Amino acid sequence: MARIDxxxxxxxxxxxxxxxxxxxxxLAMSFDDGGAYALLGPSGCGKTTMLNLISGLVRPxxxxxxxxxxDVTARxxxxxxxxxxxxxxxxxxxxxxxxxxxxxxxxxxxxxxxxRARVGQVAxxxxxxxxxxxxxxxxxxxxxxxxxxxxxxxxxDVSAVxxxxxxxxxxxxxxxxxxxKLKQIHHxxxxxxxxxxxxxxxxxxxxxxxxxxxxxxxxxxxxxxxxFERPAHMFVGHFIGSPGMNFLPASLLPSAPAGAATxxxxxxxxxxxxxxETGALPAQVLQVQDIGTYWLVTxxxxxxxxxxxxxxxxxxxxxxxxxxQRVWLGLVGPHTCYYGTDERLIEEQGA
Amino acid sequence: MKPVNQKAWWLVLPVVICVAxxxxxxxxxxxxxxxxxxxxxxxxxxxxxxxxxxxxxxKDLHEALLRQITFSLAVLVVEIPLGIALALSMPASGWKxxxxxxxxxxxxxIPWNVVGTIWQIFGRADIGLLGAALKGLGIDYSYTGNAxxxxxxxxxxxxxxxxxxxxxxxxxGLRSIPDAYYxxxxxxxxxxxxxxxxxxxxxxxxxxxxxxxxxxMDSFMIYTEPFVLTGxxxxxxxxxxxxxxxxxxxxxxxxxxxAAFSLIxxxxxxxxxxxxxNWMQRVGTADKTEAGHG
Numbered sequence: 001m002a003r004i005d006x007x008x009x010x011x012x013x014x015x016x017x018x019x020x021x022x023x024x025x026x027l028a029m030s031f032d033d034g035g036a037y038a039l040l041g042p043s044g045c046g047k048t049t050m051l052n053l054i055s056g057l058v059r060p061x062x063x064x065x066x067x068x069x070x071d072v073t074a075r076x077x078x079x080x081x082x083x084x085x086x087x088x089x090x091x092x093x094x095x096x097x098x099x100x101x102x103x104x105x106x107x108x109x110x111x112x113x114x115x116r117a118r119v120g121q122v123a124x125x126x127x128x129x130x131x132x133x134x135x136x137x138x139x140x141x142x143x144x145x146x147x148x149x150x151x152x153x154x155x156x157d158v159s160a161v162x163x164x165x166x167x168x169x170x171x172x173x174x175x176x177x178x179x180x181k182l183k184q185i186h187h188x189x190x191x192x193x194x195x196x197x198x199x200x201x202x203x204x205x206x207x208x209x210x211x212x213x214x215x216x217x218x219x220x221x222x223x224x225x226x227x228f229e230r231p232a233h234m235f236v237g238h239f240i241g242s243p244g245m246n247f248l249p250a251s252l253l254p255s256a257p258a259g260a261a262t263x264x265x266x267x268x269x270x271x272x273x274x275x276x277e278t279g280a281l282p283a284q285v286l287q288v289q290d291i292g293t294y295w296l297v298t299x300x301x302x303x304x305x306x307x308x309x310x311x312x313x314x315x316x317x318x319x320x321x322x323x324x325q326r327v328w329l330g331l332v333g334p335h336t337c338y339y340g341t342d343e344r345l346i347e348e349q350g351a
Numbered sequence: 352m353k354p355v356n357q358k359a360w361w362l363v364l365p366v367v368i369c370v371a372x373x374x375x376x377x378x379x380x381x382x383x384x385x386x387x388x389x390x391x392x393x394x395x396x397x398x399x400x401x402x403x404x405x406x407x408x409x410k411d412l413h414e415a416l417l418r419q420i421t422f423s424l425a426v427l428v429v430e431i432p433l434g435i436a437l438a439l440s441m442p443a444s445g446w447k448x449x450x451x452x453x454x455x456x457x458x459x460x461i462p463w464n465v466v467g468t469i470w471q472i473f474g475r476a477d478i479g480l481l482g483a484a485l486k487g488l489g490i491d492y493s494y495t496g497n498a499x500x501x502x503x504x505x506x507x508x509x510x511x512x513x514x515x516x517x518x519x520x521x522x523x524g525l526r527s528i529p530d531a532y533y534x535x536x537x538x539x540x541x542x543x544x545x546x547x548x549x550x551x552x553x554x555x556x557x558x559x560x561x562x563x564x565x566x567x568m569d570s571f572m573i574y575t576e577p578f579v580l581t582g583x584x585x586x587x588x589x590x591x592x593x594x595x596x597x598x599x600x601x602x603x604x605x606x607x608x609x610a611a612f613s614l615i616x617x618x619x620x621x622x623x624x625x626x627x628x629n630w631m632q633r634v635g636t637a638d639k640t641e642a643g644h645g
Contacts, residue, residue: 077537
């Protein structure tokens with residue numbers, strides 16, 4: 001167990017020339033010992049690359065990986081003592097469930113009694129106890145993935161456990177259950193867990209710290225709350241939340257701080273105002289959808305040719321406007337964020 | 352009950368006709384011969400199972416069968432592990448893999464009688480590379496004079512000719528293993544042998560089964576190469592079943608016994624393939640036999 005420090009860049013090409021040649025642009029990042037992290041981002045953003053760099057399956061083309069201060073860049077996954085679970089179940093066909101779970105321990109020469117005890121515990125945690133003597137090859141996909149998870153968790157002394165979208169093949173209801181299980185295991189074992197996903201709900205419920213990535217860059221590291229309330233980059237605002245943040249030119253509002261190019265406000269924080277209130281912007285309602293727990297209202301500010309679409313979430317108790325109706329929107333509040341031309345958040349004084 | 356449309360049977364009819372003409376009718380002719388003594392086209396006597404009984408008592412046949420089984424087993428024992436080893440050592444990608452594939456496949460492109468001729472010359476002590484080299488080393492080698500040498504030469508020739516097939520099948524099997532398995536094995540700290548034993552070998556099971564069956568059937572029917580190389584000699588040392596059959600049917604024109612023997616030959620191959628197939632189906636899938644590794 002150790003703190004993991006990355007200071008590196010990686011390109012799968014031999015001779016990277018421009019930013020797009022890099023799978024991972026130069027970055028410096030730390031994962032604290034015992035933390036639960038999620039790497040969140042769309043497909044191809046470099047999150048799996050980062051995971052493989054940490055585990056040692058891939059060597060960075062530049063820079064170093066440090067575990068607890070020691071440079072482990074040149075070490076193999078085995079030497080780094082990393083456990084990793086992959087997107088699709090990997091099981092050893094000819095072995096039983098118990099033998100599969102025991103495999104990482106057996107390869108490291110752990111004593112048979114110790115192996116039996118650990119396999120028993122892990123099987124218990126993952127509710128595989130009843131299937132220990134069955135052949136793993138004959139099981140359903142979710143049971144196979146539980147075995148893969150189990151092999152990741154069976155060693156107690158690992159530096160970190162890495163998960164690469166491990167719940168992709170799992171049924172939704174089981175997904176939720178397994179995620180809770182992982183969280184619980186994290187609390188019990190205090191292992192460093194790093195979890196790659198493109199599902200924000202998964203990331204936000206699993207991790208204490210979420211690393212949001214896009215196009216080879218880690219744009220923000222923060223708690224679920226920080227990512228939601230103060231997205232450090234417009235991409236975070238857009239990617240986190242359902243629907244994502246509304247972005248409008250800051251010039252719409254005279255009160256915007258200097259240097260702000262764009263204003264961002266979450267659909268949850270857009271308010272319906274009266275015409276005479278300060279800051280009320282006139283808008284035309286385009287569509288009203290009943291999403292069950294809230295109304296999703298799509299409105300249009302400005303003229304048809306030069307206008308901006310704004311989404312807002314309204315309480316189901318509230319009287320929802322009708323499509324075509326004219327409304328006044330309040331966009332400015334304590335939760336409103338301003339972004340510069342570089343798409344990064346402008347930190348406000350005391351906001 | 353739901354009415355069943357029987358018209359679909361008509362769609363199968365062309366296949367039935369084809370199979371009838373290509374397989375069933377010729378086979379029936381053989382059955383016909385095997386139960387008659389044909390003295391002349393006008394005079395034929397029904398003899399029942401007499402030919403079968405005679406063939407079963409034939410000592411030469413017993414020897415040929417034993418020789419054949421020994422040969423086929425030797426072929427499997429050598430070619431399968433060698434093919435696997437070859438496939439494992441072949442490069443996985445890039446131009447090298449294409450080049451190696453072509454080179455490995457070369458021997459498969461050579462007609463069988465040419466293979467026999469190549470080895471016939473190759474093994475000659477006066478002008479052949481192999482024969483002359485062995486002679487130069489002071490080894491007394493002659494595939495025409497020494498029964499053991501002849502048998503070994505036929506075996507080595509078959510290995511040279513057909514191991515590439517096993518290698519190509521295994522290679523295809525190996526390439527179909529997703530990368531994640533190797534990554535997981537690295538994470539799990541598996542040794543090279545463990546990777547082979549628990550990932551590569553189980554994943555190659557399907558192609559290996561095909562390889563074993565193909566090599567078994569083909570080697571059990573081997574005819575052309577030993578015929579060209581040794582002509583079945585010296586003595587009967589390399590007279591395998593199909594050559595023995597040809598001697599009977601074409602050489603001595605004993606159509607009755609030859610037909611009876613053909614049917615027995617056919618049934619032996621069928622039976623042995625059935626046994627092999629079922630045995631291999633069970634290897635690696637049985638729950639209990641593998642449970643001792645925990």
